Amino acid sequence: MHYLKYFVCISLFFSACESAPVEEKEPVTETPSYEYDESLSLTDGFKAVVVAESIGRARHIAVRENGDIYVQLSKENNGGSIAAMRDKDGDGKTEDIQYFGNGTGTGIGIRGGNLYASSDEAVFRYDLPSDNLVPSEESRILIAGGFPKQTSHQSKSFTFDNEGNMYVNVGAPSNACMQESRTKGSPGLDPCPQRERQAGIWKFNADKAAQQQDMDASRYASGIRNAVAVRWNPMTNNLFVMQHGRDQLHQFFPDLYSTEESAELPSEELLSIQDGDDFGWPYCYFDHIQDKKILAPEYGGNKQEQARCAEVKKPSVAFPGHMAPNDLLFYTGDQFPERYKNGAFIAFHGSWNRSPQEQEGYYVAFVPMKDGVPNGEWEIFADDFAGVQSVESPRDALHRPTGLAQGPDGSLYVSDSVKGKIWRIMYEG
Numbered sequence: 001m002h003y004l005k006y007f008v009c010i011s012l013f014f015s016a017c018e019s020a021p022v023e024e025k026e027p028v029t030e031t032p033s034y035e036y037d038e039s040l041s042l043t044d045g046f047k048a049v050v051v052a053e054s055i056g057r058a059r060h061i062a063v064r065e066n067g068d069i070y071v072q073l074s075k076e077n078n079g080g081s082i083a084a085m086r087d088k089d090g091d092g093k094t095e096d097i098q099y100f101g102n103g104t105g106t107g108i109g110i111r112g113g114n115l116y117a118s119s120d121e122a123v124f125r126y127d128l129p130s131d132n133l134v135p136s137e138e139s140r141i142l143i144a145g146g147f148p149k150q151t152s153h154q155s156k157s158f159t160f161d162n163e164g165n166m167y168v169n170v171g172a173p174s175n176a177c178m179q180e181s182r183t184k185g186s187p188g189l190d191p192c193p194q195r196e197r198q199a200g201i202w203k204f205n206a207d208k209a210a211q212q213q214d215m216d217a218s219r220y221a222s223g224i225r226n227a228v229a230v231r232w233n234p235m236t237n238n239l240f241v242m243q244h245g246r247d248q249l250h251q252f253f254p255d256l257y258s259t260e261e262s263a264e265l266p267s268e269e270l271l272s273i274q275d276g277d278d279f280g281w282p283y284c285y286f287d288h289i290q291d292k293k294i295l296a297p298e299y300g301g302n303k304q305e306q307a308r309c310a311e312v313k314k315p316s317v318a319f320p321g322h323m324a325p326n327d328l329l330f331y332t333g334d335q336f337p338e339r340y341k342n343g344a345f346i347a348f349h350g351s352w353n354r355s356p357q358e359q360e361g362y363y364v365a366f367v368p369m370k371d372g373v374p375n376g377e378w379e380i381f382a383d384d385f386a387g388v389q390s391v392e393s394p395r396d397a398l399h400r401p402t403g404l405a406q407g408p409d410g411s412l413y414v415s416d417s418v419k420g421k422i423w424r425i426m427y428e429g
Contacts, residue, residue: 004333006331034281035093036049037049037090039267040382040383040384040423041382041384042382045427046425046426046427046428046429047428049092049093050093051069051092051413051423052093052421052422053420055073055097056078056083057073057075057077057419057420058074058402058415058421059071059073059105059108059155059326059402059403060108060415061405062108062115063406064128064408064409065112065408067087067407068084068085068133069083069084069085070085070115070117070121071083071085071415072104072106072107072403072415074105076102077420078099078190080098081105081119082101083097083099083420093380100134100137101124101137102123103117103121105118105120106118106157107119107156108403109160113128115128116158116166118155118156118157120156121145121149121154122143122144123158124143126139126140127139130224134286141210143386144156144158144212144216145198145211145213146211146214147213148198150173153172154171155171156228157230158230159239160232160241161237165204165205165206166205167203167220168201168217169227169230170202170213170347171198171199172195172199173194176282176298177189177192177193177195177298178252182248183252184251185253186298187299188296188299190296194282195281196221197214200219200221201224201230201273202217202219204216205276206302206349219305220239220275221239221241221271221275223278223281223284224271224279225245225273225281225282226243226244227243227318228242228244228324228327229264229346231328231329234332234333235371235372236272236372237346238274240270240271240344241328242268242269242325242346243269243271243279243315244324244325245265245267245269245285245286246282246285247353248420249261249265250285250296252298253306257303259357261303263322263353263355265289265321266286266287266321267285267288267318267321267324268318268322268323268428269286269317269319270319270325270328270346270367271313272388279312279313282296283295283299283308284308285310286318287303288319291318292310293306293312293314295308295309295323316372317374319365322352322359322360323343323348323350323351324350325348325349326347326403327402328344328345328404329344329406329412330344330345330369331345331404333407333409333410333411334410335426336412336427337425339368342370343366343367345366345404346366346404347364347366347402348360348361348362348363348401349361349401349402350391351394359393362400363381364382364383364412365378365380366413385399386398386400396422398418398421399416399418399421401414401415402416402417403415410427412424412425
């Protein structure tokens with residue numbers, strides 16, 4: 001009897017174990033404790049961390065797979081033209097900041113195990129070490145050079161496609177190719193000689209050393225006044241740029257344009273580019289109010305007529321004038337909500353040519369996109385970089401967003417050209 005009782009108890013015990021398996025616990029991961037920056041106005045659900053406070057006059061930015069950050073400077077700081085940063089303890093701030101390089105400029109990017117950076121005259125490549133933060137100066141080689149000498153719109157920003165090619169912006173060294181530069185009523189040169197080796201995008205081999213623009217590169221697109229923001233779209237496999245529109249319509253042609261019209265026009269343009277495209281500068285500009293390309297006044301335009309501009313390719317998106325789009329990024333990460341996937345972020349640096357109106361820009365905008373085509377209205381994603389209520393002059397702004405990069409975890413990094421503040425924007429919704 002006792003044995004039977006014992007057997008029943010044992011049977012019931014094992015039966016209970018089989019019917020109620022032990023629940024496996026998820027591994028415990030410690031969430032980093034970040035000190036968030038409340039100075040920015042961000043879209044709901046997003047938070048910002050200040051990665052670095054003042055690394056120098058930052059332009060474009062690149063983030064390596066291990067989280068190391070590289071920023072091209074427009075002015076040397078601590079003896080270098082590139083700032084390299086590393087967060088050693090995971091608190092969101094970079095404790096290790098080092099400087100190297102001797103070519104100030106704008107462009108920077110990582111491709112494979114190499115860091116590319118551009119001065120205003122050339123594009124160079126460094127070998128990135130597997131463990132050290134800073135590459136050796138001995139590894140630096142010239143990739144692209146031989147560009148025309150110029151003192152305006154000289155930034156050699158660049159991007160890469162998926163087939164080993166590099167695309168470099170060569171800006172026009174003038175406002176509208178006038179016979180007398182920036183002079184009231186002066187007509188434009190026709191044809192404009194600056195279109196021969198400037199005012200466009202040139203295509204180079206990303207792996208070949210010591211290339212010269214006039215011998216080794218091909219002109220990929222023309223009629224672009226200046227495109228500081230250039231980015232290959234991996235989803236559509238084609239080039240996009242943001243064009244800086246021309247200035248001073250009212251100042252040079254006061255009988256045609258009011259100060260209000262001159263503040264809004266011409267548009268800043270998001271251009272989708274195929275090989276051989278011509279976007280019409282200096283003969284044409286885009287008017288987002290009329291939604292058409294207009295013949296420039298230097299070439300006989302009356303702010304309504306299209307003439308030779310009627311067949312010029314229109315932008316994918318047109319923004320109000322004089323906001324200075326300085327970087328462009330197509331979001332491919334998984335951290336942000338689905339609506340941001342493959343959309344375009346644009347850093348508007350802010351300009352000077354809306355006076356006497358209040359200046360515009362000084363924020364990061366977002367354009368929802370599907371298959372490379374806008375899929376909704378553009379919106380302001382991150383604002384209040386300027387740190388003041390109104391900006392009458394660019395000198396008023398405490399910070400100006402300039403460069404954009406995507407981190408390995410899908411965070412968005414933003415650089416500032418005034419003092420070199422670096423933000424990392426994350427989704428915490």
